[in-house]
Amino acid sequence: MSRAVLIVEQAGALTTVQNGGRRGLLRYGVPASGPMDRAAFAIANAAIGNPPGSAAIEVSPGGLVLRCIEGAVGFALVGGGFSAAIDGRALNGWSAAMLTPGARLTIRAGEWGSWACLALAGALAAPLWLGSRATHAASGLGGGMIVAGARIEIEDAAPRENRLGPIAPFPEEQGAMRLVLGPQDRFFSPETIAALLTGTFRVTPACDRMGYRLKGPALPVAALLDMPSEALPRGAVQVAGHGDPTVLLADHQTTGGYPKIATLISADQDRFAQLRPGDPLTFHAIDADAAVALARKRHTALTRHIEMLAKGPVPLSERLARTNLVGGVVDALHP
């Protein structure tokens, strides 16, 4: 059994261990947690050849610097526009590479995106809490926070040489974020609903794993409100007294007493989580059936993408050929 050991030299705030999430405990006040960008997490594990749902490291906008002190371990870095370098040699976007003793991996947030997933080939050693290694960041319970000075051990570490190389990006939808109105849209005037669906919002710095507060047109609650607390799902668009909406994410509170004007659809939650403070966004309302159809469509596309990755990285010659087929460009090597 081989082992790899990494030392954390620098870690941005909210760098955590995450797995597929902690299910079935919402009724006890425990959110699922898990990755902010679930597609990036699934792709990273698939690309490096780990079983689905394996614990991985979620990298925050503050970046991450690791030094390998033992073993040889492959890794995949996926998510947003994050960039990485090994001993100063830049890797190209989403990619899988290998760390050997003495090597330093530097991960930085790039042009866009708030979260990247670093999946290490093997089993990341991290504590279980309530049956899962997902980290609830507000309490630090679960796999745990990754902080400078920490030691990360990977059991059954493997180089996975056949996996190393660039990782094809997963194309996300562009444009307006889709919502299903409700369950408390009736507490808002038609003008306020129109403001939600036509205005431009921006992500404020009040954003973490629990949710992102937005700033845009004010969304005043019309009805005099005395609402008993009720369950809140991931994606809930909650409007507190200040009139600014907050979209709840992985570590959301499980119940709350503020009205929810809408719910962000599942298919758009990953790309929403990748927004940064200051990024603009708009909303578009669809019904629950249309949202279900989009969830299925995206799942199918993601499954195909992962099946393609499971075959291993595509050789450069084949990638050039594919680009040519798509782009209609003559193969430079064989004009």
Next chain:
Amino acid sequence: MTTIGPSFPRLRAVGDSGLLVEFGDRIDKAVHNRLLAFDAALQADPFIGFTEAVPAYASILVGYDPLLTEPSAVEAHVARLLDHCGTVDVPHRLHELAVCYDREFAPDLPALAERAGLSVETAIAAHLAGDYRVFLYGFAPGYAYLGGVPEAIRLPRKAEPVRDVPAGSLIVAGPQCIVTTLTMPTGWWIIGRSPTPILRAQAERPFLFDVGDRVRFRRIDRAEYERLAP
């Protein structure tokens, strides 16, 4: 948005993974009993694609996997259960929870008593006299909202939250109290501490209470607290 009958229960879509079943619009034991009966019926007869249900004061969120089912199928199943589950009183457990009102554990007890126009001892007696019901969990893992704080000591939350309130603290605001499970900020009145953890991650049953359980408090002194505390 689907409505069954003129008032309650009502069904409302929550995105593409949830259906909110509303049994009322206020905190009420009869409403909560109906919700618990439905919760029990759903656990006994779940539909394909059911994920989990989250009970609260007057509603329950029924979660589903959109890859396995769709809103109309979930609504039909829920409507059928609602027709049959009625308001049978669901079995519940009664817990006796030890609490120590020692000054050091209860920094807000004198102020709460003063605001309520009571002596500290009378305020403690009022808290001990309450019959509490676990209405829901929320805020943080294992935070069980116990309704039933007697009228005499109901106060709105404090103006400013306090940071780093220790786990096990007994906190009250309005008609509710909570025994906390984590070191967290709170704006509620801190009036005691319990040696009994509500959340024991390693236990076979990690959460002491289920929603619907009843709770009574038993006063212990500091010596007994120290003996019982983990």
